[in-house]
Amino acid sequence: MTERTNLHAVLQDILPEVHALAGDTIRVTCEPALMDVHVAVSRADLAGAVLALVRNGVASMPTGGVLTIRTEHVEAAGAEMGPVPPLAPGRFMRVTVQDTGRGMDEHERVRAIDAGDDETRGLASVLGVVRRVRGALWLDSATALGTRAFLYFPVHADAAEQQRVTVLLVEDETTVRAVVRRMLLGQGFSVREARDGESALRLWHAERDQIIAVITDVVMPVMGGRDLARELRLVDPSLPILFVSAYAGHEPDLLDGVDAPRQLLGKPFTNESLLKALRALLGGAS
Numbered sequence: 001m002t003e004r005t006n007l008h009a010v011l012q013d014i015l016p017e018v019h020a021l022a023g024d025t026i027r028v029t030c031e032p033a034l035m036d037v038h039v040a041v042s043r044a045d046l047a048g049a050v051l052a053l054v055r056n057g058v059a060s061m062p063t064g065g066v067l068t069i070r071t072e073h074v075e076a077a078g079a080e081m082g083p084v085p086p087l088a089p090g091r092f093m094r095v096t097v098q099d100t101g102r103g104m105d106e107h108e109r110v111r112a113i114d115a116g117d118d119e120t121r122g123l124a125s126v127l128g129v130v131r132r133v134r135g136a137l138w139l140d141s142a143t144a145l146g147t148r149a150f151l152y153f154p155v156h157a158d159a160a161e162q163q164r165v166t167v168l169l170v171e172d173e174t175t176v177r178a179v180v181r182r183m184l185l186g187q188g189f190s191v192r193e194a195r196d197g198e199s200a201l202r203l204w205h206a207e208r209d210q211i212i213a214v215i216t217d218v219v220m221p222v223m224g225g226r227d228l229a230r231e232l233r234l235v236d237p238s239l240p241i242l243f244v245s246a247y248a249g250h251e252p253d254l255l256d257g258v259d260a261p262r263q264l265l266g267k268p269f270t271n272e273s274l275l276k277a278l279r280a281l282l283g284g285a286s
Contacts, residue, residue, distance in 0.1 A: 002156065002157065003040065003041060003042045003043075004038045004039075004040065004156045005038060005039055005040075005042060005043045005046055007036065007038070007071060007095070007153070009036075010046050010047055010050075011030065011050065011071070013047070014047050014050065015028075015030065017051065021051075022058055022067055023058075025064030026067050027065075027066045027067070028069070029066065029067070029068045030070075031069070031275075032070075033071045033093075033186065033188050034189070035165060035187055035189060036188075037073070037093060037155055038155070038158070039093050039154065039155060039156055040153065040156045041133045041135065041154075045132070046153065048129065049130070049151055050095060050151065052123065052125060053097035053151070054067065054069075056099075056123075056149070057098070057099035057101065057147065058099075059101075060099050060102050060103070060146075060147065061099055061100060061101040065100035066099070066100045067097070067098070067100075068097075068098040068099075069097055069098075070095070071093055071094065071095055071096075072093070072096070073091065073094075073185065074093070074094045074152065074186070075185070076088065076089055076091075076092055077089055082138050083138045083152055084113055084136055085130075086136070087135075087136050087152060088134060090154060090155070092136075092152045092153060092154055092155060094150055095151040095153070096148055096150055097148075097151075098149075099147055100146045101147065102144060102146075103141045103142050103143045104141040104142075104143065104147060105142075113127070113137060113139055123137065133153060135151065135152045135153045135154060136150075136151075136152040137151060137152070138152075165188075165212045166189065166192055167184050167192075167212060167213050167214070167215060168194065168200060168204055168211050168213075168215070169192065169194070169215050170193075170194045170195075170196070170214065170216035170217060170220070170228065171193075171195065171216070171217045171220075171244070172196060172220045172221060173217070176244075176267075177193060177195070179271075180274065183274060183275065187275065187278075192207060192211070196221055196223055197216070197222060197224055197227055197231075198222045200214070200216065201223070201228060208235070211239075212282070213239070213240040213241070213242065213282060214239060214241045215241075216228055216241065216242070216243060217243075218243050218244070218245035218255075219246075219247070225243055226243075229243075229258045233259070240261040240281045241262045241281075242262070242263045242264075242265060242277055242281050243258075243263065243264045243265070244264075244265045244267055244274075245266065245267060246268075263277045263278075263281045265277045
């Protein structure tokens with residue numbers, strides 16, 4: 001039977017060891033995806049692989065720096081270039097261990113992911129783990145610019161079959177909508193999209209049992225975000241709504257008539273600020 005391990009629980013358990021390895025000169029940050037999931041790997045192999053990458057990152061920063069551990073949901077089509085071994089089609093959790101250390105040139109990077117080169121970076125055991133579970137390893141690095149090491153673990157079959165939680169994204173700007181959609185998918189959400197309030201309202205009434213939150217622009221054609229929120233709240237007064245607007249901070253009455261739970265995020269925004277706002281809105285729930 002395939003082993004089933006809670007990824008974020010394991011990362012939380014090994015965090016004290018990560019801090020101990022980092023010491024006083026390296027700042028450790030963790031950025032877990034909002035939606036947790038079980039992966040098809042043993043707890044020991046998962047912890048060992050992540051800690052091996054942490055040790056490499058710490059060793060590359062003898063005078064201090066920042067070590068970041070990040071998790072993301074990834075859909076693989078089976079034609080991705082880079083990961084070793086190549087990923088089969090399916091759902092994966094990607095664990096990134098990123099450092100701000102000395103980095104590697106191309107020759108060092110290729111040697112580091114060579115299964116026979118256990119003396120330089122100690123990644124032979126990591127490759128052994130990912131090969132056993134049909135995952136993958138990849139390194140992105142440049143001299144003096146640090147290293148990002150990626151571990152791919154397949155989502156456990158039981159978890160892959162579950163209905164993913166859905167966010168309704170309402171935005172009339174196509175580019176903004178595409179960026180936000182990518183971020184939400186990386187956090188483990190399903191996404192339903194609408195370009196104005198009226199079409200969003202129809203979608204929500206049809207699929208409201210699957211929708212955990214709404215992200216909406218404030219100013220849109222046909223029906224704006226504030227009117228949309230009022231209509232939604234007539235049916236579900238506790239529905240979490242994240243508003244985004246270029247006018248945030250300039251119009252204090254922008255969200256008048258819309259009660260909590262709500263958040264307002266100003267445009268332009270980064271993926272990090274959007275994630276922070278959404279995490280605050282959902283209370284860190286996963």
